[in-house]
Amino acid sequence: MAIDELKKIKDDVPFSSPVDPVELGPDDEIQFRCHRDIACFNACCKNIDIQLTPYDIVRLKRRLELSSSEFVGRHTTPFPMDHHDVPGLKLNTKPGTSECVFMTEEGCSVYEDRPAACRYYALGSMGVRKKDSAQVDDIYFIVKEDHCLGHQEPRTLTVREYRSEQGCDEYDQHNREWRDIILKKRSSGPTVGAPSERSLQLFDMCSYDIDSFREFIQTEGFGDIFDLDPRTMQDLLADEDELQQFAFRFLKQVFFGVMTIPVKEGARERRIAQSRRLRERLREMSEDE
Ligand code: SF4
Numbered sequence: 143m144a145i146d147e148l149k150k151i152k153d154d155v156p157f158s159s160p161v162d163p164v165e166l167g168p169d170d171e172i173q174f175r176c177h178r179d180i181a182c183f184n185a186c187c188k189n190i191d192i193q194l195t196p197y198d199i200v201r202l203k204r205r206l207e208l209s210s211s212e213f214v215g216r217h218t219t220p221f222p223m224d225h226h227d228v229p230g231l232k233l234n235t236k237p238g239t240s241e242c243v244f245m246t247e248e249g250c251s252v253y254e255d256r257p258a259a260c261r262y263y264a265l266g267s268m269g270v271r272k273k274d275s276a277q278v279d280d281i282y283f284i285v286k287e288d289h290c291l292g293h294q295e296p297r298t299l300t301v302r303e304y305r306s307e308q309g310c311d312e313y314d315q316h317n318r319e320w321r322d323i324i325l326k327k328r329s330s331g332p333t334v335g336a337p338s339e340r341s342l343q344l345f346d347m348c349s350y351d352i353d354s355f356r357e358f359i360q361t362e363g364f365g366d367i368f369d370l371d372p373r374t375m376q377d378l379l380a381d382e383d384e385l386q387q388f389a390f391r392f393l394k395q396v397f398f399g400v401m402t403i404p405v406k407e408g409a410r411e412r413r414i415a416q417s418r419r420l421r422e423r424l425r426e427m428s429e430d431e
């Protein structure tokens with residue numbers, strides 16, 4: 143099934159695709175090596191189209207000592223990830239070029255914190271949910287672009303070894319819950335309908351603006367609804383990675399009703415009554431005018 147999808151990707155594109163439609167598992171071998179002395183050094187960073195994940199953003203903003211919103215504002219461009227305009231972010235290029243903003247003549251200036259997409263290359267991956275199963279399995283495939291000479295280097299290693307060398311597992315682990323939200327949203331199809339404006343804003347904040355999310359969980363509005371004990375709150379405020387995982391749980395609760403964060407008794411009813419009062423007040427004001 144997955145292999146058919148890969149072939150379809152290759153068949154559908156109107157030009158020669160670099161995707162090799164051979165499905166690879168973690169123990170399959172690949173031939174590849176990238177290093178500073180290779181003739182094509184930096185070629186892949188000169189023509190980028192990189193979608194960022196939430197963990198990419200916290201790693202990069204910490205490295206550059208920026209707030210999450212500063213990083214997003216300076217170094218990313220928004221794009222709609224699907225027909226419901228679920229927000230995605232792409233890494234910026236240098237003005238007037240397709241070169242990555244972080245590329246220098248000496249190589250990647252953020253190498254230790256480079257995004258997941260840069261770590262995967264030249265492996266592609268795809269999460270596939272088997273029919274009637276909640277489990278998502280990863281399959282891999284090789285991407286062979288003409289400019290990349292790494293495929294001609296005399297080194298073979300397994301997909302697992304390559305991913306471990308590139309630090310992919312750590313990134314996957316941090317992004318797993320988020321990716322699950324995206325897959326769930328896609329597989330729920332049109333029956334669920336378009337998310338509200340408010341839901342999209344929450345998705346944006348939980349995915350890409352961890353500093354605003356930290357402030358959000360300390361607001362009165364959040365505290366009116368969610369029942370977090372002081373110790374949990376303290377731990378979340380002290381550990382940004384934990385906070386990000388909590389943000390994904392929050393999203394799952396809001397989007398899909400997966401209840402993992404305790405809610406205060408009667409909170410929903412109080413919230414509805416409050417909204418009703420606000421709507422009535424607004425109507426009265428518009429009638430007065
Ligand atoms: S972040 Fe680094 S590795 Fe990734 S495209 Fe930019 S320069 Fe290349």
Ligand code: SF4
Nearest residue numbers: 176182184186290292
């Ligand atoms: S071998 Fe491939 S991945 Fe490495 S620098 Fe060259 S083009 Fe980029």
